Amino acid sequence: MKPRSELFNWSRWCLLVSKHWDENRKRYLLALLAIAGLLIVWFSFILVMDKYTPMNVIYQYMTYFVGLYITGSLYASTLFAELSSKRDGVGFLALPASQLEKLLCALLFGILLFFVVYTIIFYAVDIPLVRIANRIIASSPRNYPNTTIRILAMPVYNVFTGAYGPGFEKEMHLFLFAFFSVQSAFLLGSVYFTRYSFIRMVVVLAVGLLGIMTIQARVILPLLPSGWYNGWTGWFSRDAAGNTDKLVALPESAENAVILLVQCAPPVLLWIVTWYRLKEKQV
């Protein structure tokens, strides 16, 4: 019989996935029901409170991402929770599967399946409630306050196109892609920190964000000529009316490559760090 690979073996990985699902399915199903329940309560609250534009796109957009980030990061910080104690850590590390297989199992549940299932649950709650909101609007037509503009039916927010959402989301899917980086950071935190991994990773990310903002404000901006600003992928200056009059930008292909790199590279980099950290973890 051909010896199984020490790095990755498909059948061993399937065993790992099946074991993880069987041991956690009850907890996961309860958690998903809880997420659905919270979304229903929150959207119902908005429906009752906002008489003019219930379930408008911004509400949906905010709810989707706030829910995704909070529940996702909480879940990711529990994926390697066994490693925070000697008692559970030995059982986890002793299981005859490679560290890569264990990481890929965590990524399947924590990154891919969580995102897919959360999105399905969100729409399962969102679409019917948007319909209810539109029925309310249709049954009692009204204008925006102090205007003659008629309030129209609300569209369902599409997280993949970002249509009707804020500009940066429509153009670069900033929050959508950043979610995978944030989720991967919390996954790394669950291996890296032995206790309070969620809180510690929140602090690390907050300090990191503050650091980037400080560099932007104290280092990059002072280097630019007066009246020039730092954009997402270039520099620009504004005229007296506040419009962009000069622009220093990368060629379009290079700009697209940079955007793609910023969107996709951080999660991959964090997964590699998590893999190495998992290999050198001691309990």
Next chain:
Amino acid sequence: MVSIQNLYFSYGRRKVFDSLNLELKPGTIYGLLGRNGTGKSTLLRNIGGFLFPQQGSIDAFGYTPGKRQPSFLERVFLLPEDFQLPPIGLQRWIKHMAPFYSLFDKPQFERYIGEFNVPTDARLNEMSYGQQKKVLISFALATNAPLLLLDEPTNGLDIVSKSQFRKVIAGAIDEKRSILISTHQVRDLEQLIDRIMIIDEGHIVFDQDLEHIASKLLFKFSFDPEEAARALYREASLKGNALILRNTDQEDSRPDLEMLYKAITLDPKTLTSIFHP
């Protein structure tokens, strides 16, 4: 089977092992004794690949344990003192765990579970600590891993279960397998252990076969004050003084491991000099 060379390990500034050397051979049940905090569990974790040597090396069947390769993890089973089993039924747990161990033998597992009288239809989290431990011991043996590392295996077992444990382990040892048992409960395992190792101050200070110990030392009770004066170690008891003497006349006696352990920790030089003149 396992060779440890010049192992150095510390927790921060607290040194645990300093140039520790050890060889484990197949077909032997080793008893690892030592005071609290001398590093018995740490040694098992180093051999199992859960802690990494800071200096020196460990070789187990040609593997470096710290790499935790799946084929190595199949060959070593560590039964920790403290553990947690998932909240699922025993049969479901076996269904998911067994395929990871290519040498796992289900009828063997069922036989051990039967010998331990563990209910097979219960959920693992609803079992008592002792029952969970018996499940893990049965599983460990049924994996047919050549090296079993058992950390305080009799803790939490009742009197009958301890006897069952001894019987099961004695029946499970063969020429391909080695079992290393770390314990404080010397009396529980006295009749089981083939070789005793005592760890102290970061070293293995004593490492001898029980047969060899019996050939060099005589364990007896005596009211004779002259004999007591000649003893390498003595303890007062109702049956007279319990003594450890030099076995100059090759008399038969069964080593009392608890007494031997006390004697070695009290005066390691005298006792070890008898074995390494």
